Amino acid sequence: xxxxxxxxxxxxxxxxxxxxxxxxxxxxxxxxxLLFDPGEGTQRQMVRAGVAAHDIDRIxxxxxxxxxxxxxxxxxxxxxxxxxxxxVTAHYPAxxxxxxxxxxxxxxxxxxxxxxxxxxxxxxxxxxxxxxYTLHTARLSHPVESYGYRLVEPDGRRILPERLAVLGVxxxxxxxxQREGALERDGxxxxxxxxxxxxHGQRFAFVMDTRLCEGAYALAQGCDxxxxxxxxxxxxxxxxxxxxxxxxxxxxxxATGAGVRHLVLTHFSQRYGDPSEFERxxxxxxxxxxxxxxxxxxxxxxxxxG
Numbered sequence: 001x002x003x004x005x006x007x008x009x010x011x012x013x014x015x016x017x018x019x020x021x022x023x024x025x026x027x028x029x030x031x032x033x034l035l036f037d038p039g040e041g042t043q044r045q046m047v048r049a050g051v052a053a054h055d056i057d058r059i060x061x062x063x064x065x066x067x068x069x070x071x072x073x074x075x076x077x078x079x080x081x082x083x084x085x086x087x088v089t090a091h092y093p094a095x096x097x098x099x100x101x102x103x104x105x106x107x108x109x110x111x112x113x114x115x116x117x118x119x120x121x122x123x124x125x126x127x128x129x130x131x132x133y134t135l136h137t138a139r140l141s142h143p144v145e146s147y148g149y150r151l152v153e154p155d156g157r158r159i160l161p162e163r164l165a166v167l168g169v170x171x172x173x174x175x176x177x178q179r180e181g182a183l184e185r186d187g188x189x190x191x192x193x194x195x196x197x198x199x200h201g202q203r204f205a206f207v208m209d210t211r212l213c214e215g216a217y218a219l220a221q222g223c224d225x226x227x228x229x230x231x232x233x234x235x236x237x238x239x240x241x242x243x244x245x246x247x248x249x250x251x252x253x254x255a256t257g258a259g260v261r262h263l264v265l266t267h268f269s270q271r272y273g274d275p276s277e278f279e280r281x282x283x284x285x286x287x288x289x290x291x292x293x294x295x296x297x298x299x300x301x302x303x304x305x306g
Contacts, residue, residue: 004030004302005027006028007028008266008297008300009023009297010039011268012039013231013270014067016067016270021041022066023038023039023067023068024046027151032130033051034056034151035060037069040070043074049297053075054082056088057086058091059075060090060091062140062149064099069092069096072100073107080109083112087116089128091149092117093121093147123138123215124138124215134152134154137150138214138216138218140210140215141215141216143244146209146210148216150203150204150206153203156198157192157193157196157197160196160197164195168185169183169195200222202303203223203224207228208267210229211244212250217254217257220254222260223258223261225261225303226263226264227294229267231267232246232248233248251265252282252287261303262291262303263292265279276293
């Protein structure tokens with residue numbers, strides 16, 4: 001299996017700092033690459049992280065605040081400069097169509113790569129299906145229209161050796177059963193369901209600028225890896241509500257209720273100097289799974305299947 005991992009390109013919120021670039025995240029999912037919220041400076045962060053324009057198959061923008069979208073111009077132009085050999089699809093809120101067009105054509109360049117625009121409207125839903133995943137989106141709660149994203153791998157089946165042994169299925173017959181779904185043996189048909197169980201596909205969600213809302217909960221449900229904003233610490237919850245954001249504790253409680261396995265906190269306000277406080281407050285809020293406080297240029301693996 002190819003790599004399934006998140007490459008963190010930037011973790012700052014509205015104002016970048018000496019140590020935190022504006023947002024930017026690349027999800028490698030087998031052979032596909034999904035670039036989320038390319039803020040200002042994303043192209044340079046890609047170079048530092050070893051991410052090539054060829055790695056990008058989809059660009060997913062949650063909303064059109066600058067820290068989530070000002071890098072679009074450079075990324076799109078780099079895709080064309082490097083003559084990426086496959087088409088690229090861009091997803092973004094339909095209400096920001098004029099912003100996307102301005103960023104796409106901010107300066108003169110030669111277009112060499114097909115870029116398909118697929119704006120999102122309404123409450124969201126399924127926006128793409130591939131053999132490797134289905135991509136969903138849901139509306140969030142922010143002062144401007146914002147959507148989160150959820151990637152779901154199709155369910156498969158896990159072979160159970162003890163059932164194979166009971167039925168006497170061995171050797172080449174195992175492969176035939178997996179390929180064809182059934183096997184004739186000793187005058188009866190053995191179905192794949194008899195010797196296997198459902199293996200749920202992996203799930204990933206990307207939840208940026210939002211208050212607590214139904215969309216955020218729906219996106220996070222049952223995720224193996226959840227990347228979620230925690231702009232504020234808990235003592236500034238009133239600011240979080242006013243400006244449409246989450247605190248570390250709110251993000252952690254949401255993840256706990258959704259059964260998230262690995263929680264990645266990011267999108268930090270420049271007012272805080274000690275990132276360990278985000279982890280401390282998330283643990284105090286009750287999250288017991290794997291927890292990462294994101295740093296620029298780090299890589300986070302999608303957890304192996306349970």
